[in-house]
Amino acid sequence: MFAHSRPSPIATLAPASPFTVIRPHRGEPDGTRNSGRRPPFTVPLTALTLWPGERTRDASLEKRRQVMRFKCVVMFLLTLCLTVSPLPGQMDRGTINGTVKDTSGGVLAGVEITATNQNTGLQTTTLSNDVGDYRLLAMPVGTYRIAFSLTGFKTFERTNFDVSVGQVHRLDVRLDIGEVSDSVVVSANSELLSENALVSTTLQNEVITDLPITFSGGRIAEGFAFAVTPGVEGDSWESFMGGGQAFSKEVLIDGISATAQIQGNFLETPASMEAIQEFKVQTSGMSAEYGRTSGGVFSYALKSGTNDFHGSLLYYGRNEALNANTWMNNWNQSQDPTNPRYKRARDREFLWGGSAGGPIFIPGLYNGRDRSFFFFAIEHDNRETYRLGTTDRTVPLPAFLDGDFSALLDTSKTVGTDALGRPVYSGQIYNPATLRQEGGKWVSDPFPGNIIPKSQISPASAKIADLFR
Template sequence: MSKHPLCNSACALVLLIFCLAFGAGTAAAQSTTDGAIGGVVKDPQGAVVQNATVTVKNEETNKEATGTTDDQGRFRIAALQPGNYTVTINATGFSAFTQQKVVVEVGRITPLDVDLSIGGASETVQVTSEAPVINTQQQDFSSNVNQVSINNLPINGRRWSNYALLTPGAVPDGTFGLISFRGISGLLNNNTVDGGDNNQAFFAEERGRTRISYSISQSAIREFQVNTSSYSAEYGRSAGGVVNAVTKSGTNDFHGDAFYFQRNNKWGARNPRSFITQNVNGVFTPVAFKPVDVRHQFGGTIGGPIKKDTAFFFFSYDQQKRNFPGVSTFTALDFLNRADTCLLTAARASSVSLATCPAFTGTSNPSRSGTTNGPTLGTGKGLTTTQVTNSLNFLNSISGQVPRRGDQKLFLPKVDWNINSKNTFTAT
């Protein structure tokens, strides 16, 4: 059976578009979701060592990557998933060098300069601390918020991006959660998660900022980088800051956690400006009020191997139940105390529901105590006490607490597949 040339052309075009889209997405992900290790290898006299083999192995997944030093003794192993790595360097005539727990952070090049020993036994550096070394190879103004900070620093509402306020030059912008970097509007920031756009369709605001607490659970974030100035080209687009986060992944060991947080305003003081208007013994007056605000946040994560050293899974669940009714009140009751308002007696209101009060000047207003100066000309419209009471009772019926909830459920499944030493497939 023959195929029409037009069909072949259409299929080829679709395949080309798919390849271009996939390639572009891969290139972007490689530049914004990983890190690198780089440095210089020298001998004991300080001369550079050429053609040394550098092998790095992820201590959580055992994935390896290799490279060699150039004619200046330099090496750089890129496209490394954030985590702890073991670095091994071998060169002819020199002892093997091994250093464990070399920390790779998202968006950073971890520097590692090594002096090899001549021949003999191999050298192993055992690092017990997981703090990253000082980065001297990049000129950007950026800060990294790692897992230790995310897990241990207190935060209101578990909105992980608020940790960006730890960055020098970052301040709150308004009362809705925006952050300003270097004095630039919070509408000019960029927020990415795993290399994907995490901004709302309108304005450059983080997704969910004004409607839900967050769109990615704090327990699913491994770490994130905050770029504030002079960052490299892959972080372009926005004039403000760039918050670039990566989520957790599965490893060769099963791991997980669970959490539950409760917040109840019964445990706190009343807002001194919180009042509602109530009918107290026939008099409508402002009354101190403490609205309900109860929040429950719970969930957990689990991750592990599908096939050891090859495929891994991770899953995050996060749920919030919040009851925080709005407060409706009315305060424009001064009309009852105005000099041009009079309450009609039953005799005055016998013929019509709204009658005309006689003009008065400097007379006592029955709705208030004391003498007031009324208008010299004209008449005031009168209301019966029944009409006033019914109106105020209606207003009182729609004031007070107005039902309002903030419930949400968040799921984050993730699969990582190490196809080979140079290719990895990730689906989130």
Template sequence: MKLLSKVFVAVILVCITSTGLWAQATAQISGSVKDQSGAVLPGVEIAVTQTDTGAKRTAVTDETGSYILSNLPLGPYRFEAALPGFRTYVQTGIVLQVNSSPVINAVLQVGQVSEQVEVRANAALVETQNTSVGQVVDNQRVLDLPLNGRQAQELILLSGPAVLVNTQPIPAGRSVPTLGISVAGGSLFGLLYQLDGVGHMNAEAYMPLPIPFPDALQEFKLETSSTPARFGLHGAGAVSMVTKGGGNDFHGDLFEFVRNGMFNARNTFAARRDTLKRNQFGGVFGGPIVKNKLFFFGGYQGTITRSDPQTTPLVIPTPAMLAGDFTAAASPPCNAGRQIPLGAPFVNYRLDPSLISPVSRQIGSWYPNPPGLDPCGRITAGYPFGIDEHQMVARADYNRSETHTIFARYFTQRYRKTPPPADATKNALLEVAATAGQTNNPQMVTIGDTYLISPTTVNSFRFSAQYVPNSKVLSREAHLEDLGVQINSLNPFPQFILSIAGASSPANNFIWNNTSTNVETADGIDLTRGAHQIAFGGSWQHAIYNYHSARNENGAFTFGGTRTGLGLADFVAGLPSQFTQAYGTQVYLRGNFIGLYAQDTWKAAPRITLNYGLRWEPYISVPSEKHHVIVEQFVPENFVNNIRSKVYVNAPPGLIFPGDSQWKNGLAIAQNNWKQFAPRIGLAFDPHGDGKQVIRAGYGIFFDVPTMEMQ
């Protein structure tokens, strides 16, 4: 947290004192200006003003009467076109959306410049300039459409090519909980997420990081099918999201959304009403610090969820079983109509009390004994379930001049899935039904700067730093040594794994933690040269992924029923069928991702737009850090000749690892590929020239970067 705060302040100072950097560029306006006879008018002064902030941009029409204003911030605009000898043309009601390219054509009437012809109309809704297929979800729909849990990511499903791959947030394990969405038949990992112009994905699995709550999100756009060369790393599509910013007026709101089982009717087949309690509360506020110059925006949302589900079927040992009596447990009613014969040391389905494992006695005391427990140990129960989420967004926008704008944004979310209480029996619930708790606290800083070198040349720069700590926590505190087991534990955590065939275990979780860090820098230049809009640039990402899992480090015991005939009988007698102990998984990966692109958007004719470009996106394998093995290869000749690895000398003959002379990739896991070139070409055709219909076609090669976990 302190490190990110220092980086945040330092980069703001760098941006404010420099003149060649950039900020976010998310939309553009283009078009042509003619007189009433239809003749083109060169030299017309074009001015667009963002009405919320007063930011102004200007351009001059070329010899064909055309103009382009690129890299414009989102929001409402006022458009003006002025030329001596003609009345000034004014159009309001223009709202620029993320990655939009509306066409605004003006017709000037003869008269004085001081006279105005004002048009109140929105820009064309149909995109006639973009060659890719996309859909914008604007702020109105973000706020108004009903969302379960106010998860804005679900709005992506409003787009036709998007489908939900899974119905539960992914993953229950190592990454930040999120939804799995596939677009246009692409893979789960094939969708690029960007927030304010930079990547918004974790390093290890390339799943999206938490998305700001609806009140802090301005809008987003899903683009797919022949996206231009500036998009890379993921081939299925791109989701471009933009956070809200402040303006010349103060705006804010407070909210609370309540979902409570007391408001619901009882399900006909349920014994009682659901116990879900969810409160989502918070607010946003933004406004000017210096009018027309400096603006701020901030927001917070808290989500508190509590529930006592009783829907988990369990099998637990009864007091009779823990006392060594399995007469009922082995009977046909408890075993699908089949009598289970029990072998030694059981005699007549009973175990001599002196043969009951003292360790099993202590672990058995963890199981509850609810009233009316079935003789077979069958019960349906649950545990108190709770999730706490806290999101915070802070953003500043600075209009340094008409040619230079800067923004900075900080976003964080604290997520905690609470583990069950150490003694869940006090709530008449079962800890054995529980999953471990989970915590993560992603933090993201983004800086952007836009600088107009000239009216036809814009330079853009972006910087982003992300830090995502994630861990799994347990509630029970027990060391095997304290239970009387003679074992050399490999870590100090109070954990072990216990598996009992046909029964639920009170010790089936293990601790892990990981951190992922991603730093991204990108720079691009947009040039307008007549009918051509040329863009080129590049980006570099450095990803760090550290993962440590304590699985099996303190032992994993399996009672499979192979010793006596029943898993619970094996457990009570202390006769495991399998024992595993091993060092946990330790992964320390470092990845670098590079992308360079060049593209040209050519207005080949008034109704035809061509976009063509080339992207270079090499595959650079993730190195295997020394002393932490994550991959190996078996060489039969080495096995026959008893040749061992020089890196890991105790490994069996035949195995080689990164760093061995026979390993072709040095310390890398796989072979680098520097020849990954991705050509793109697209066509947008306006058949009637009225902006109401467009036909698109395109071709391109796209690469999906393997996740760091997959590599």
């Protein structure tokens, strides 16, 4: 018998099948100690008793297991979202370089230069070398605050310094003698780009969104390039830059080539204008890093989230009810008011979109300010427009597929006579097998009733006719 006391059971089950018991290593029911493992033995199960304490422990254990599983799933998802892979070789960034000197013109070595993105808080730090030169590489497009500090000199700060895509910026600085805690702050002004002979035009997002839109098939940033950039002609399908060939330019999105099938064609997969931070057109003087083009480069730098939540919404609508009818339609309608052909042609287009961005923030769990951000943009265009089509393309009638062209024959209209003096009617077709010369002139006989006998329809023509059935 068991020597342990138990509370009263709450349920008793009595299955008929036996069950297997595995003896424990220690603590036999009779209080003896095992010297080793013993083989299991089988006994008939006559009663299974559930005790209240055992049920409570099982429920608590299951709850802890559920919490642990939930934590594992959350950590796995966060790992997927926050893992970043480097992409070397991208050309979507800018460079800042220059020389640091004192007020007498002597170069300063060991000056700490810190560039801080004013929107995201991202910091890039470097030191000036023995001749006072410094270089900040791979700077994401944006507005920066650049600080220069050295013991024994006042800290110099340059604010609102814009870094453009694919551009080398030069910033030379002179430090005044004083305490490091003292600072001289200078707001950005127009700079002279003298680092290379690059010929380019850069458009910021504010300029793109403020310019008038010639609306047709959605907003495409490339359309602005052909309007404001000297030496660039064409459209989003076929463009010419600096006298170069068509389909020879390179299109880069955040430094990655966007070429899909045709070189330089960005018409089918353009980036939403709400997602473009900066758009740059380089027409000549490109450096060796642009090795996939002979006709210029279109570079797009996309937006990212910042420390502040921000977004935008847009809508554009066009409807024929808001348009004036054509003069000819108005005149024809005055002559035939019941004819619906003279109403305004269907002309509808609807564009909607928006964007949203900011820091990744989960209340009580994670604050991504200065560390991680999100950005999302969408733009959709829908058009319903009637346009004039070509008049030389038709679809055959069912009778035509069997060689019956009698519907085309109009015996009331005579367009002339043949070499034998026979009248030639409108829509009449002739049998090429009867082509001959009569009196030095070529003549052939028309098909009776404008119907081609099936025996004269070639197998190739029959195959073509079957495509329309």
